[in-house]
Amino acid sequence: MDIVVFGAGALGSLVGGLLARDHHVTLVARDPHARRIAGQGLQVSGELDAHVRPRATTAPTPADLTCDLALVTTKAYDAVEAGRALASGDPAVVCSLSNGLTEEALVAELGDRVLAGSATYGAELVGPGEVRCTGVGRIHVGELGGGDSERAERVAAAFRESGLDCEADPEMPRRRWEKLAVNAGINAVTALARVENGALADAPARDVAHRAARETARVARAEGVDLADDDAVAAVDTVVAETAANRSSMLQDVLDGSRTEVDAISGAVVDRGAAHGVATPTNRTLAALLRAWEADGITE
Numbered sequence: 262m263d264i265v266v267f268g269a270g271a272l273g274s275l276v277g278g279l280l281a282r283d284h285h286v287t288l289v290a291r292d293p294h295a296r297r298i299a300g301q302g303l304q305v306s307g308e309l310d311a312h313v314r315p316r317a318t319t320a321p322t323p324a325d326l327t328c329d330l331a332l333v334t335t336k337a338y339d340a341v342e343a344g345r346a347l348a349s350g351d352p353a354v355v356c357s358l359s360n361g362l363t364e365e366a367l368v369a370e371l372g373d374r375v376l377a378g379s380a381t382y383g384a385e386l387v388g389p390g391e392v393r394c395t396g397v398g399r400i401h402v403g404e405l406g407g408g409d410s411e412r413a414e415r416v417a418a419a420f421r422e423s424g425l426d427c428e429a430d431p432e433m434p435r436r437r438w439e440k441l442a443v444n445a446g447i448n449a450v451t452a453l454a455r456v457e458n459g460a461l462a463d464a465p466a467r468d469v470a471h472r473a474a475r476e477t478a479r480v481a482r483a484e485g486v487d488l489a490d491d492d493a494v495a496a497v498d499t500v501v502a503e504t505a506a507n508r509s510s511m512l513q514d515v516l517d518g519s520r521t522e523v524d525a526i527s528g529a530v531v532d533r534g535a536a537h538g539v540a541t542p543t544n545r546t547l548a549a550l551l552r553a554w555e556a557d558g559i560t561e
């Protein structure tokens with residue numbers, strides 16, 4: 262497959278690097294990462310090991326963005342820009358692996374070419390040209406509105422060909438909300454407490470994460486998605502166990518002094534809850550604390 266990874270930071274470099282073993286991959290990244298990959302290739306280290314030579318560019322042309330599959334792996338707040346850039350080319354299928362409910366921003370630019378996706382792999386950029394896999398998770402792809410999908414099956418098969426754990430999921434609406442519950446619990450709490458995901462196996466941090474996940478499930482049900490409180494809590498516990506040594510992407514942001522995805526995660530639960538009259542006090546508190554940190558914690 263001809264695959265573009267738009268926004269190759271930690272997750273995009275890991276997934277794109279692994280796909281580059283079997284597919285023709287172009288990473289759209291920023292310098293100095295892109296320059297190093299173009300010159301010396303990309304090293305995947307940690308739980309997985311590979312040295313690959315995908316194409317890397319900071320300024321893709323429309324021809325570069327004309328491909329069988331475009332994966333969006335930017336931060337949620339860059340999804341609109343990613344959608345606009347991709348629409349200047351002609352990707353046959355576009356799939357977001359970003360956290361938060363980012364697909365809507367892509368649909369505005371790319372219409373029904375957009376598939377929903379979610380990833381629980383853990384990834385950290387070590388430095389230019391090197392990404393560390395900190396947790397082997399799973400990727401799901403599927404239609405935004407749910408249902409069986411030949412194109413999602415094709416994408417999943419291409420991922421599996423490169424050794425990635427990936428399945429097409431006919432129940433993507435539920436999975437997207439389950440992932441939002443996982444992120445509302447794990448990302449916000451680990452970022453504020455400055456702990457690895459595994460620390461949420463114990464009370465009291467675990468209880469805060471569970472409350473945030475339960476609230477997310479309530480909002481999901483108000484949106485017509487069948488996600489039980491217990492399933493959202495179980496999903497948090499499973500990801501905590503599977504990615505115990507991982508520093509969540511939001512914790513990495515806070516440690517780097519970078520903007521977080523608070524608006525797309527805890528903030529999105531609060532906003533959608535408010536629209537349906539569902540109370541979300543835990544997510545509201547987590548969002549307020551994250552925004553308080555952002556007000557003077559962002560240094561880059």
Ligand SMILES: NC(=O)C1=CN([C@@H]2O[C@H](COP(=O)(O)OP(=O)(O)OC[C@H]3O[C@@H](n4cnc5c(N)ncnc54)[C@H](O)[C@@H]3O)[C@@H](O)[C@H]2O)C=CC1
Pocket residue numbers: 267268269270271272273289290291319334335336337339342343346358359360361380381382383384385386509510522
């Ligand atoms: N890192 C992880 O372990 C996981 C991350 N995620 C989610 O995946 C998404 C990406 O996360 P990370 O990879 O950690 O973030 P990251 O910040 O390392 O990567 C995003 C990259 O996109 C690049 N980018 C944005 N706009 C661009 C543009 N116009 N041109 C070129 N490059 C552009 C940025 O420079 C950055 O390097 C987030 O939504 C995150 O929540 C999901 C699962 C695990």
Ligand SMILES: CC(C)(CO)C(=O)C(=O)O
Pocket residue numbers: 360380381382383443444447448458500504507508509510511
């Ligand atoms: C799955 C999890 C929680 C892995 O850390 C993640 O999505 C993230 O860090 O953003």
